[in-house]
Amino acid sequence: MDRLQAMTVFVRVVESGSFSAAARLMHLGQPAVSKAVAQLERQLGVQLLLRSAHGLTPTDAGQRYFERVARIVSDAEDADTAARDSTFSLQGRLRVAVPTTFGRIQIVPRLGEFLKEHPRLKMDIELDDRRVDLVAEGIDVAIRVGPLNDSTMIAKRMARGRRSVLATPRYLEQSLALETPEDLVQHQAVTYARDDGERYVFHQKGRDVSATLSSRLNLSAAEGIRAAVLADLGLTIAADWMFLPELERGTVVRCLTGWSLPPVDLWVVYPSGRLTSAKARAFSDFVAGVVRELETVSRSMC
Structure with missing residues (x-):
């Protein structure tokens, strides 16, 4: 042998x-x-x-x-x-890591077309908000949101997504006026544990204003933030794609629309020290297509 x-x-x-x-x-x-x-x-x-x-x-x-x-x-x-096979179809197993909310809302519902294109491909999808160790956990490709802290990974930025102050109309009806970033301190905020205490810089016509959120509820997972905001427990600062279905329906709205926040980066990441497989490249191309679709929808709502 x-x-x-x-x-x-x-x-x-x-x-x-x-x-x-x-x-x-x-x-x-x-x-x-x-x-x-x-x-x-x-x-x-x-x-x-x-x-x-x-x-x-x-x-x-x-x-x-x-x-x-x-x-x-x-x-x-x-x-x-x-x-x-001249009609090359991927096969074998592909292990992917995706942030929970992004995966649940934007990736998993669209996987049918990708799997149909590659009927011999099997997938393991790790839905997790933590920064998974790609090498230790045998991950072929990961999607990450926000700044990258591990410089040893092979990374490519796929998009820069809009970030907004988001809340339900019902919460806003029951709360004080929100007209400038300085008003945020008077509002109940739902925050992400790893972003707790972060200062946000808002920009408007050459003017920058720094503000922090007054955290009433601090959560360790993005799914918890979604649930809390949709339950009218407070406002949050998040990437628009995280609430895109609700923004389209109007059950969540953008606040302080005259101000802009720095965008959030979306990355595709591969483990270092080995060649990127055809399966991993095909999945990253698929996600890039999803991202382009999301950007089109987001721009149409501006």
Whole structure:
């Protein structure tokens, strides 16, 4: 068995959790699978798997090796498919990390077209507001909002989205007037935990005004901010796409529309140290299309 075949066997063993399951997936005998992994261990001079009555688990060295060879195997499968099929369709598994609210509102509902275009592709989507470690968690591509703190990642800015003061009409009817950024301190605000205490700079015709929000409710997840604002608990400062369905219906409105805030950046991020797969590039192109659609809708409401 050649080196690439042995790598493929090892990847399938780790993914399936046993020699027997990998053998069934690859239509091989179990002894051939065991022999392939033993061959790799001899060549590398390290133990890759821990065998126990409870199954197989990678050693630390095995996990590091798996993270790298899984990409090699996936890219080789893509290359084979592209060479055989003039109507190239992606296949294999793509692991994606997307902020929860952006993913739930803007990405997941539009995935049907992407999956239809690539019927042999399987996806794992991590919906999470935290900054996922792409390498440690085996993520192929991530979408991130706001400033990037990790300079080791390969990143490309996809868009700069409008950011606004947002509230429900019902909240505004029950509250004091909101005519200038200085009035924000008199309002109940719903804030994001990682932005707590941030000073916002509003711009209007050559004039800058700095203001902070008076946080009544501080939440650790964007979904909580949405729920609180929609329950009339206060106003917030957020990217427009976060409330785009409600802005279109008028159940949430922009405030201080004569003032502008610095935009929020939307990034596509790839793990460093390895080639970006065709699957990851295709997904980032798909998201870029979604973003262009959102920008068109947002401009139409200005």
